Amino acid sequence: MDSCVRPAILTRVGSTDLAALLQFVRDAERLKDVLRSAHTSSGRRESTAEHTWRLCLLAMVLEHRLPGLDIARVLKLCVVHDLGEALSGDVPAVEQHADPHKSERERSDLVKLLTPLPPALRDEFVGLWEDYEHARSPEARAVKALDKLETILQHNQGANPPEFDYVFNLDYGRKHTSSAPLFAQLRELLDAQTRERAIASGQLPRE
Numbered sequence: 343m344d345s346c347v348r349p350a351i352l353t354r355v356g357s358t359d360l361a362a363l364l365q366f367v368r369d370a371e372r373l374k375d376v377l378r379s380a381h382t383s384s385g386r387r388e389s390t391a392e393h394t395w396r397l398c399l400l401a402m403v404l405e406h407r408l409p410g411l412d413i414a415r416v417l418k419l420c421v422v423h424d425l426g427e428a429l430s431g432d433v434p435a436v437e438q439h440a441d442p443h444k445s446e447r448e449r450s451d452l453v454k455l456l457t458p459l460p461p462a463l464r465d466e467f468v469g470l471w472e473d474y475e476h477a478r479s480p481e482a483r484a485v486k487a488l489d490k491l492e493t494i495l496q497h498n499q500g501a502n503p504p505e506f507d508y509v510f511n512l513d514y515g516r517k518h519t520s521s522a523p524l525f526a527q528l529r530e531l532l533d534a535q536t537r538e539r540a541i542a543s544g545q546l547p548r549e
Contacts, residue, residue, distance in 0.1 A: 362458040369455055379434040380493065381500035388496060389533070390427050394420060397492045399440040407524050411481050415470075419485040422470040426452035435493070436510055445475060483518070487525040490515030491532060498535040508540035 376390040387425040398420045405413050424432070426448035433441050456464045473482045494511050505530055512533060540546040 356520065359432050360461070362460070365458040366456065369458070370428055373425065376427050376431050378432045379436070380496040381502045382496075383501055383507075385501035388500075390424050390432055393492065393496070394424055395422075396496070397485075397489055400488050400492050400495075404488070404524070408484060411484055415440050415479070415481045416485060418470055418489070419474050419482055422452075422467055423474045423485060423489060425455065425467070426450075426471070428455055435514055435546050436507060449475070476516070484525075486518040487515075487521055490518050491528050493524065494529075494536060498532060498539055505542070506543070508543060508547070509545050510538075511536045520547045 373391040374538050377387040378390055378393060380393070382388050382392075398417055401408075401413070401416050402419055405416075408416070429451035430447055432474070438444055449468075449471065453468060454466075456467050456481045459467070473479050474485055477483045477486050494514065497506070497511055498509070500506075516529070519525045519547050537546060541548055
């Protein structure tokens with residue numbers, strides 16, 4: 343036996359419990375079909391699952407610039423933050439002001455999606471989502487900022503339709519991206535690209 347293998351991994355789990363875990367993961371697959379307003383560089387709309395993947399990637403490449411944060415918790419927050427959208431879909435940022443019940447609905451959908459999981463795991467997922475939603479912990483505040491930055495990055499990179507609103511992004515999520523010098527520096531780089539796209543599309547005048 344490999345001495346590096348942790349005993350917990352070798353513990354036999356009841357087949358019913360495993361089936362329930364697989365059912366949850368199977369249900370969460372719906373997130374792959376939830377489309378966002380962002381477009382990829384090839385011109386197709388991205389999915390929420392794709393956004394979540396690159397948010398995790400962004401957090402990983404910035405790990406050593408995020409001292410004092412629990413990177414495992416950061417990645418868990420990334421994975422869970424939009425999970426509730428698997429049932430009711432994504433609401434674009436430009437439309438969220440007209441949807442005051444978005445947070446309540448997304449939490450309810452998340453709880454429904456988590457039904458197959460054991461209570462302790464359900465509580466962990468809901469706790470992570472609530473931490474992110476209310477930006478309670480340093481890790482949640484970091485993920486809030488990274489979420490906005492990844493979104494803007496995709497908007498700048500995407501082959502978007504002619505009516506895409508770049509100017510909106512110049513103020514989008516600034517409260518969160520101003521929470522730390524690193525995020526503000528990244529935002530400065532992205533804002534410059536956003537202005538270039540806005541000028542090229544005729545939404546801002548050339549200086």
